[in-house]
Amino acid sequence: MRRLSLALAVLSLVLAACGQPAPGGATSAAPTVAASASPTRGGTAIVAIWQFPATLAAHYANQTVTDIVNNGVIEGLAETNTNGEYIPTLATKVPTIANGGAKLTADGKKLDVTWELKPGIKWSDGTPLTSADIKYTWEIWMKDPKVNNRTGFSEIESIDLPNDLTAVVHYKSIYAPYPLNFGSLMPKALLEKETDISKTDYVRRPLGTGPFKVTEFKTDESITLEKNTNYRDTTRPYLDKIIFKSVPSSQVGLAQLKAGEVHAMWNLTEAQTPEVEKESSLALLVVQGPTVERIELNTAINKEYPDPSSVHPILGDIEMRKALLYATPKQQIIDKLLFGKAKPGSSPVSQGWAAYKEPQESYDPKKANEALDKAGWVKGSDGIRSKGGVRASLTYATTTGDQLRERVQQVLVEEWKAIGVEVKIQNQPSSVLLSGSCTGKDPRKLGTFDLLMYASTPGIDPHATILPRYHSKQIPTQADCSGQNYTRFKNPDADQAIEDAGGTLDIEKRRANYAKVMKALNDAYVIIWMYDRANIDARVTGLQGWQGNTWRRFTWNIGDWWLKK
């Protein structure tokens, strides 16, 4: 028994010590096209992954690494190029109002979208792809109780199939992100007789239309993709085989890349880039992504489920919030801690058609001090300011075990101390801090934080980010905990702009309204946008054909990859 308790104690220590790998880093920007001589055919490329997919079924998956693997296997009707434009994949064109494929109903409240499939496409098992697969995909997403989310699909009222290649999707509302709704098609013929897809082989060997098919899935070891001989483009893929090899950490992945055991690796930290840059046999792919690291400032009282109209004794003062921003040396942090591989943040939407790039005020500690002096925050004998008996002492939370974030914290604690604001670090594991759940004690949901640093990645359509995060009705309360307005930001004009943006398909109007919201947000100084993070991957120079894509992971064009002989 003593041994058992010892074993449990050791176990808990080990668990605590190991910590969690940093949650998937970023996605990114400028496309770096590998200098391509004429591609050669054949060969096997090995890609190191330091997370292993629990499932490859797109409707269950919630790991980034699943996309990395599935990019070679599963396709949808349309996808996004690096400029954030929708391009057709299996469809002949992306339906729009302009080309007549998308139409508002007579009352102007609903949307009908007509998709035409390219003719002659086959699943990798040789069965033809038809419009029935589109309808089936929707049905599965709505029927299976274990799907990850039903975004878009829950907005669909019905789907008509006038012929084998055409599907007309009737939306209940004006669902603007419809082009990417069907991003992963599922094969009806294979699955329709299954009562529970989660218990079939599909979750490990999904059937797709992509350039490769999964031939082997060895849990925690490797996933092998082989050339799909039924692929619609007979000139692709160049490679015969891709092996995704499990490595215990990105450190080991990098070691294996240097040792020549793998050809490419997924997701490096900024701190690892100098190591790659000094090896002539290796190349980096740095692509600006939509992920934005930010520090959110709680404007309501720091206690469980505060009254949304309550005012934080320190951060309730806009001059205090402004001062913290002035005393944040973003560029210096990027240069020193992120090796220049990021850009100073300016808004939650840094990429795509709705990007808002009006910069926040830059680093100026003098202005910070002036703002605080003006607002009546007086420095005490210990150098910390106070006002009306309230000492300027705040807590600062982020995820534990994240080296980069911990270093950023150290810098900022010093900077803020210099302007007379005391900040105490109070970190929590990401499974709590970012649990997004009230029962999981997420401090953002409960409102139990002063300053909280984390990253968030908006999709190509920003509505799913802007609405739940910045509308005043989305402040989480005990009665309704679903909102994500963590800073407790309240602005009636912003609310109106969000609602206007959600009620139209006119991209110019939407862009203008989102810009209004983000300007209001920055004028209120409730969030410090630290930096826009890049997605960083690495390869041996012999592996060619890579291209970056802001909105997709590096394997998005895996069919074009080839190995120099």
Added chain:
Amino acid sequence: MGRYVLRRLLQALPLLFAISVASFAILKATPGGPLAAYEGNPDFTEQDRLRLEHAFGLDRPLPIQYLSWLGSFVTGDWGYGFASHQPVLMLIGERLPNTLMLMGTVFVVVPLLAIPIGVLTAVRQYSIFDHAVTGTTFTFLSTPTFWLGLLLIILFGLQLRWLPLGGVSTPGAPFDLVDRLRHLILPVATISLVQLGSHVRYLRASMLETIGQDYMRTARAKGLAERVVVLRHALKNAAIPLVTVVALDIPELFVGALVTEQIFGWPGMGRLFLDAAFRSDYPVLQGILAVSSTLIVLSNLIADVTYGYLDPRIRYS
């Protein structure tokens, strides 16, 4: 003896029940939860959360959740992992052979090395050899495995390039025994060097105690060769405590080595447990904890019984 074993087994039942209740309670009390992994995705809504909680049975009262798990568990249905949706028994079945290969090798290697070294250090107490072994074993005993493992990887994998950096085999290559053995060397060395330390210390202490006994003098007085005296008379008695130590290690055959498997990317039980712990994958954790606690209780019993068998002076009552 039979009655003793039976009584111990019966006592084990309420103990195991208590352990499973306790581990269930600890898992549930841990903040976070299996749906935390879905966060981060801007498309994941409150409705999705409620639907998944219902699909996973997490919306039921805790006692009901526990009882329904227990009911299925004892009838052989261990449930499905939340992350992979695969049967827990299958998830364990995939990892167990790898862990058995790793820990089984350690189980063979460690005694094979520990016994001769332990005997020699005791017989030649205070010799240079003894001092060298004592120094080395203490060094490894106090070395954390994660550090030792990384050191071996850097030295033999990166610098010398003699051995692979991790995994069980070269991916994409057909089965090859030599390849497997090459992958096995570093993780086995990492675990063995640390275990070897404790086992050598054990055997040395127990040998020294035995060598000083009167019957050893008698054996020598009979004119027996020193070899026979040491191996047949001393070692046989001195090995008794070691047997119990080894018996208590049996659960590791199943549980695997958490840290070492993580460092070497070894797809075994230890990694399954760690991954499940990070994801709060309750069915997987409950299954592994139930088996490992059963094995720990059983191995304690085996250790006690073997001890009594080897040393007739022990009486059970």
